[in-house]
Amino acid sequence: MKTIEHFVVGKSFSGDSKRTGKVFNPATGEQSAEVKLASTKDVNLAIESAKKAFEPWANTPPLQRARVMFKFKELIEKNSDELTKIIVSEHGKVYEDAKGSLTRGLEVVEYACGIPQMLKGEFTENVGTNVDSWSIRQPLGVCAGITPFNFPAMVPMWMFPMAIACGNTFVLKPSEKDPSCSMRLAELLKDAGLPDGVFNVVNGDKEAVDALINNKDVAAISFVGSTPIAKYIYENCAKNEKRVQALGGAKNHCVVMPDCDLDQAVNGLMGAAYGSAGERCMAQSVAVAVGGIGDKLVNSLAKKVEALKVGPGMDKQSEMGPLVTKDHLAKVKSYVDIGVKEGAKLIVDGRNFKLQGYENGYYIGGCLFDHVKKDMRIYKEEIFGPVLSVIRAKNFNEALQLVNDHEFGNGVSIFTRDGDSGRTFSNKAQIGMIGINIPIPVPMAFHSFGGWKRSLFGDQHMHGPEGVRFYTKLKTITSRWPSGLRSDPEFVMPTMK
Ligand code: NAD
Numbered sequence: 001m002k003t004i005e006h007f008v009v010g011k012s013f014s015g016d017s018k019r020t021g022k023v024f025n026p027a028t029g030e031q032s033a034e035v036k037l038a039s040t041k042d043v044n045l046a047i048e049s050a051k052k053a054f055e056p057w058a059n060t061p062p063l064q065r066a067r068v069m070f071k072f073k074e075l076i077e078k079n080s081d082e083l084t085k086i087i088v089s090e091h092g093k094v095y096e097d098a099k100g101s102l103t104r105g106l107e108v109v110e111y112a113c114g115i116p117q118m119l120k121g122e123f124t125e126n127v128g129t130n131v132d133s134w135s136i137r138q139p140l141g142v143c144a145g146i147t148p149f150n151f152p153a154m155v156p157m158w159m160f161p162m163a164i165a166c167g168n169t170f171v172l173k174p175s176e177k178d179p180s181c182s183m184r185l186a187e188l189l190k191d192a193g194l195p196d197g198v199f200n201v202v203n204g205d206k207e208a209v210d211a212l213i214n215n216k217d218v219a220a221i222s223f224v225g226s227t228p229i230a231k232y233i234y235e236n237c238a239k240n241e242k243r244v245q246a247l248g249g250a251k252n253h254c255v256v257m258p259d260c261d262l263d264q265a266v267n268g269l270m271g272a273a274y275g276s277a278g279e280r281c282m283a284q285s286v287a288v289a290v291g292g293i294g295d296k297l298v299n300s301l302a303k304k305v306e307a308l309k310v311g312p313g314m315d316k317q318s319e320m321g322p323l324v325t326k327d328h329l330a331k332v333k334s335y336v337d338i339g340v341k342e343g344a345k346l347i348v349d350g351r352n353f354k355l356q357g358y359e360n361g362y363y364i365g366g367c368l369f370d371h372v373k374k375d376m377r378i379y380k381e382e383i384f385g386p387v388l389s390v391i392r393a394k395n396f397n398e399a400l401q402l403v404n405d406h407e408f409g410n411g412v413s414i415f416t417r418d419g420d421s422g423r424t425f426s427n428k429a430q431i432g433m434i435g436i437n438i439p440i441p442v443p444m445a446f447h448s449f450g451g452w453k454r455s456l457f458g459d460q461h462m463h464g465p466e467g468v469r470f471y472t473k474l475k476t477i478t479s480r481w482p483s484g485l486r487s488d489p490e491f492v493m494p495t496m497k
Pocket residue numbers: 146147148149150151155173174175176204205206209210224225226227229230247248249250280281382384410451455
C-alpha cells in the first residue's frame with residue numbers, strides 16, 4: 001500500500017507520528033493509499049524550516065520570485081494530465097471538470113507572475129517641504145493554508161502562489177481525503193527552482209491544524225472548509241494574534257424570474273447543481289422559482305436530472321462522478337430522507353442508484369425536491385451533494401428576501417431578461433459573488449474570491465488584489481535629508497508646512 005508522507009525542506013518527510021488515515025478511490029471504493037497524519041512535533045518542524053527559509057526568500061527580488069512562478073506555470077501545463085488524473089482518482093469528479101479546476105488554479109499562478117507590478121508601492125514627493133513619503137508592502141513571514149477536499153488543486157492554489165510571490169514562506173495542510181495533488185505540486189515547485197523550505201506540505205487532521213494555530217511563528221492562516229471549522233479557525237487565530245481569512249460553507253440560490261430564457265436557466269442549473277456531484281462551494285442547491293414559472297421549471301429539470309449520466313470520473317461519458325467518501329454518501333442520502341420526512345416533494349430520487357461493475361463506488365443519482373419551505377433543514381443546511389431544492393416565491397421581493405435571510409452568503413445568481421431586475425438584484429443581494437444569467441459566478445484570478453455572512457470570517461477575500469493585501473503588511477516611510485539646516489526640537493503634532 002502506497003504511503004503519502006509530508007514534504008518539508010524540498011523532500012519527502014515521514015515525521016514521527018504513527019497515526020495514518022485512509023485514502024480511497026471513490027469510483028471503486030478501494031483504498032488507494034494511506035496518508036500520514038502529522039503530530040504537533042512534525043508540524044513544528046515544518047514551520048521551523050519555513051521560518052529559516054523566510055529571510056533569504058523575502059530578500060529575493062520580486063522579479064526573481066516571479067520567474068519561479070513562470071516556470072511553475074509551465075510545469076503545471078506540462079503535467080496537467082497527470083495532475084488531473086490524481087484529482088479524479090482521489091476526489092471522484094469527472095476528468096474535464098477536474099482539468100477545469102486545475103486551470104482555475106493555474107490562473108492564480110499566472111496572476112502571481114505579475115507580482116513586481118503589484119508590489120510597486122506608492123510615493124509622494126514633498127508631503128511637507130523637502131519631506132518625502134512612500135508606502136511599501138512587505139511579506140508577513142510563515143503563512144499556512146488549510147484546505148478542503150473538494151478542490152485539491154484549485155483551493156491550495158488560491159493561496160500559496162500569492163503568498164510565495166509576495167515573499168512569504170508557506171506550510172500547506174491539505175485535506176486528508178485527497179492529499180496527493182498537493183504533494184505533486186510541491187515537487188513541481190521545487191523543479192521550478194523554488195528554494196527548499198519555502199513551500200512545505202504537512203498532511204494531517206485536527207492535531208496538525210491545531211499545531212499551526214498554536215505556533216507563534218505562523219503569522220497568518222488561510223482556511224477554506226465548512227462553516228463550523230472556519231469559525232473555529234477564525235476565533236483561535238484571533239486568540240493567537242494571527243492574521244486570518246476563513247472561508248466557510250454555502251447554500252447558493254438561483255433566482256429564476258418568469259421572464260427568463262427557461263432553457264438557459266435549466267441548463268445553467270443542471271451544471272451548477274449536479275456538476276462535481278454538488279460538491280462545490282459555488283454549487284447551486286436552491287432554485288427560487290418566481291411567479292408562475294415553478295411547474296415549467298420543475299418539469300424541465302426533472303427530465304434532465306433523470307437523464308444525468310452518472311459514472312466513474314475517468315469515463316468520458318460521465319457527467320457526474322461519485323461522492324468523495326462512503327461517509328459523505330451516507331450523509332447526503334440521510335438529507336434526502338430528512339427532506340421526505342419534512343414534507344418536501346421528492347420529484348427525482350437518486351438514492352438507489354447502482355452502477356454495474358462499480359457496486360462499491362460512492363454513487364448517488366441526482367435528486368430533485370419541489371415545494372421546499374424555508375424552515376426545512378434541507379433548505380437551511382448545506383448538503384454538499386447532488387440535491388437541488390426548488391422553493392417557490394410570489395415575486396422578486398420575496399425571492400430577494402429569501403436570499404438575504406439565509407445565513408450563508410457565498411454566491412447567488414439570477415436568470416432574467418429584465419435589466420432592472422438584474423441590476424436591482426446585484427445591488428441589494430447580501431452575497432459576495434453574484435451572477436446575472438451566469439450560473440456559477442466564480443471570479444477570475446485577477447478579481448478576488450469570497451462570500452459574505454457565515455461564508456467568510458475575516459476581512460479579505462482570496463487571491464487577486466485582496467490576496468496581495470492579505471499576504472503583505474503595509475509600511476509607510478517618511479524621510480527628510482536636511483542640508484545644512486538644523487531644526488529645533490518640536491513638541492507639537494507635526495503638520496504640513
Ligand atoms: P472541512 O471543514 O471538514 O475540512 C476542511 C479542512 O479542515 C481540512 O483540511 C480538514 O482536515 C480540517 N478539519 C476538519 N475538521 C477539523 C477540526 N475539527 N479541527 C480542525 N481542523 C479540521 O471541509 P471539507 O468537508 O473538506 O470541505 C467541504 C466544505 O468546504 C463545504 O462546507 C464547502 O462549502 C466548503 N468550501 C468552501 C469554499 C469557499 O470558498 N467558501 C470553497 C471550497 C469548499
